[in-house]
């Protein structure tokens with residue numbers, strides 16, 4: 001029996017072969033709809049698409065939680081063949097491409113929540129449309145994750161037409177902007193024609209209409225980068241207005257170039273931070289106030305409980321100094337915590353007993369052993385309060401408002417999948433961290449690329465010289481060359497050598513993705529020489545003879561040997577080297593690759609053995625003469641493996657630490673969400689908790705509810721909870737950061753830092769919960785003050801008076817003061833023309 005996939009038998013490991021063979025009947029089913037769907041009119045096709053969505057949503061109606069997930073899985077599996085067939089037909093009409101069998105296999109694997117390993121140029125962008133459409137049918141949104149903003153716009157405009165023709169909506173989230181795919185304003189066919197020609201590397205902006213973040217997330221399919229998805233998640237969890245929350249559920253994500261996103265970028269977490277000037281000053285102000293307050297008059301001290309209570313007189317004094325009329329009001333509430341903490345620092349913390357000041361730092365003294373504990377910090381702003389009291393530097397350059405690792409963000413998705421040309425070497429990590437199985441998918445055409453053995457030089461200079469000579473030779477012959485480097489610095493070095501040889505070339509540094517996309521798309525032209533760093537031009541296909549080459553133009557390049565890819569040194573990860581090689585030999589094209597390495601390359605210097613150096617010296621090989629040595633190549637690969645292992649450990653480490661926090665984060669954010677969405681239960685729950693701690697509160701709450709109305713009390717209590725939670729959570733994040741560095745310092749004491757971190761982290765979180773309750777009790781006891789101040793104000797909406805959460809960073813603010821308008825909207829300058837046709841200066845930025 002023929003499998004319809006000629007290359008499966010020969011090359012594939014048994015395991016993947018088995019997986020793929022099992023899918024073949026399903027592939028046949030997809031193909032079986034072909035004729036039937038071809039016969040439909042465009043309207044009928046859209047109708048088919050929409051009715052399928054209606055059917056799926058109908059079958060899931062009223063279901064929730066696990067039942068919903070279970071049913072969804074079942075329904076989607078049933079409709080897969082038709083859904084995929086619809087996408088193929090839609091793609092045929094709009095993109096003039098029809099998914100190959102191997103692409104359908106890749107699509108099924110993605111739908112099942114795996115990683116499809118498909119080589120560069122196999123058409124992964126198109127593959128993703130299959131599972132994206134299928135999973136969007138349940139109306140819960142699909143996220144397609146790209147490595148940069150440019151690619152997300154490109155893919156949305158390019159692939160948007162496939163979904164659009166089936167009645168689905170498509171959007172893009174970018175840094176500072178969001179768009180909906182919109183073809184309704186396209187007047188003539190020229191834009192569509194333009195897109196057909198250049199869509200794989202250039203964006204036809206007329207198809208993108210600016211929209212809000214929320215609108216973008218409401219679309220069926222949303223394209224965007226890992227950063228934007230992650231930051232939106234964090235922003236949503238520091239926001240104060242439920243109307244501004246943007247993300248819906250984390251339903252299904254397809255991550256393109258998944259190795260780059262989940263491995264290369266996973267070493268550093270996403271952090272939203274705010275400059276801390278204001279709060280630094282705040283600590284100083286409160287330290288000053290605390291100093292002027294008089295013990296036993298302005299506040300009472302409970303030595304045993306190590307607590308203080310402010311008296312009426314003390315509160316009045318503080319209010320006067322702060323210049324506010326009522327500290328127990330919404331605006332004042334954030335001060336209460338600072339005030340109390342400052343007074344505690346003043347009254348209960350004594351130098352040389354609780355702490356010492358050394359070299360401008362406040363160091364905790366362990367209460368039992370009397371030992372100093374550098375690096376450790378008190379929580380809930382207490383440490384800062386003591387620093388302010390002592391007049392030393394307040395340790396808070398910027399405050400973390402929220403943070404998360406990519407690992408933990410992407411684990412939120414009910415279903416996660418990804419694609420890349422290079423996942424095999426990181427198989428273990430994908431499985432262990434994300435539970436993702438990597439399955440290599442055979443290529444559509446046989447692979448026809450020659451990977452030459454590495455050339456090894458003694459010196460870097462010798463390497464550059466030989467490399468430049470080689471490039472010159474290839475260039476003169478007309479064979480296109482792509483030179484890959486690991487840094488901008490190396491790009492420049494090579495560029496100089498090429499100039500010396502008189503070889504014209506382009507240099508790409510991954511600075512302007514859009515412009516570089518266009519250059520890389522042309523890297524397959526006759527005689528082209530392109531130098532690019534790793535990420536430059538990533539995701540854009542290099543077609544032999546250029547993006548719109550005729551068959552004979554392409555043949556000409558093939559006769560020359562296809563694209564020649566030169567690597568200028570081995571990267572730390574084999575995966576990245578393979579990625580570079582993969583640029584050549586797309587879809588069965590002819591091509592060549594070769595790495596030029598020298599004993600002076602970082603990888604060799606650090607990991608290579610002295611033997612090799614000595615050996616080359618002994619044989620008297622000139623510096624620009626290469627040797628080909630199995631020994632050296634093996635040494636390099638050994639070094640790469642070692643480093644890969646090392647980085648894997650680092651990422652595992654980051655994750656293990658974030659896991660501790662993740663637990664706490666999830667608990668806090670869930671609470672926060674319930675509060676924000678007006679969940680009545682949460683108030684009742686918290687009241688119950690508080691009254692168990694302090695039974696007399698019960699009567700008080702009852703009384704206040706009668707006095708002001710239950711609704712009003714609950715509403716204001718919710719607002720207060722949000723504020724207190726946020727203040728404490730931020731302080732907690734600070735403390736956890738400090739804890740993280742201090743446990744490492746303590747590691748010499750034979751203790752496992754992670755265990756210590758977990759233990760102390762838990763303790764800190766418990767203390768946060770206690771403080772939270774205490775502050776809420778204080779608030780309840782002083783609720784009259786709040787209503788007094790509230791009455792003085794015109795009955796404004798309470799939500800209005802809540803301070804805006806600080807925007808993540810200046811650049812990320814959506815309110816950048818600029819008018820937003822689509823290219824097809826009337827220009828805001830008012831001359832009656834459409835934006836794209838207008839020539840005014842003022843709104844030039846709208847025309848891109």
Ligand code: ADP
Pocket residue numbers: 097098099100103118119120121122123124125126200539540541
């Ligand atoms: P990858 O992301 O896998 O490297 P791309 O998605 O950039 O590949 O696609 C490479 C090229 O292959 C695209 O320019 C696209 O036009 C072409 N292509 C993909 N699938 C098909 C198909 N089924 N039929 C014809 N051309 C295709």
Ligand code: MG
Pocket residue numbers: 124125256539540
């Ligand atoms: Mg791609």
